[in-house]
Amino acid sequence: MRIVPGEVKTADLHAYLLGSVAPRPICFASTIDKDGNPNLSPFSFFNVFGSKPPILIFSPARRVRDNTIKHTLENVYETMEVVINMVNYDIVQQASLSSCEYPKGVNEFAKAGFTPVASDMVKPFRVKESPVSLECKVLQVIETGKEGGAGNLVMCEVLCMHINDEVLDANGKIDPHKIDLVARMGADYYCRASGSAVFEVAKPNLKLGVGIDALPDNVKHSKILTGNDLGILGNCTEIPVTTEITNDGRLEQILSDFADRGQREEALQHYAKDLLDEGDIEKAWQVLLM
Helix, strand or coil, X not given: CCCCCCCCCHHHHHHHHHHHCCCEECEEEEXXXXXXXEEEEEECCEEEEEECCEEEEECCCCCCCCCCCCHHHHHHHHHCEEEEECCEHHHHHHHHHHCCCCCCCCCHHHHHCCCEECCCCCXXXXXXXXXXXXXXXXXXXXXXXXXXXXXXXXXXXXXXEEECHHHEXXXXXXXXXXXXXXXXXXXXXXXXXXXXXCCCCCCCCXXXXXXXXXXXXXXXCCCCCCHHHHHHHHCCCCCCCCCCCCCCHHHHHHHHHCCXXXXXXXXXXXXXHHHHHHCCHHHHHHHHCC
């Protein structure tokens, strides 16, 4: 499939974009109008873009169907303040309810059953049930267009951050399993960022990985090892020196069962792949280098 914007309906392009660029964190934006009426609505065009200063950007896009703007954006222009609350699994259904397009002036805190809490540094309320709330001043709104579907990039600076102690681990850091965040996919789909969905990938911060291009040819061109497997090996800072592996029943079985070099190499790569899946990178290297 090939899609060129302008050659398809905006609504169809919108759906393809949301299905492709996912999962997206959810900005649960609390605002207030010039008369003090609160508003609460979720947006998935959202992310963090710096830490000094701490900058968040979300985009309440113009409605595709009638090219109108949302109450959140109207309130942002009136007060230039917002509280961004994070959405976790415990409140996802309520957050979705708050996205209903109630008439202006209707309190979504009440409609969705949330508890408003006075903020410390801005006028909009925080959501008590949210695991993290960020009080922000709005620095700038960048309108990307005037037609339905155009974004309005609300650039916010975080003035104060509130974190529920219950989502912290023993070291005072946010535990992904405790915070249990959710994110938006395409259509009506969400995903839950906890449990088996969460995994770790070692980040090469200071030392350089050797790279996939530096791997031995038989490893680099393996039909057994996946791109992820090669990425793990390429992220190592050096190709290790071979050492003898002792007391390994599976390895001994491979070496005794396969006299043919090609079959033996394939069996060793299957074994190395299993070791990589188990996180034993050092032993996987030794198996591959035999």
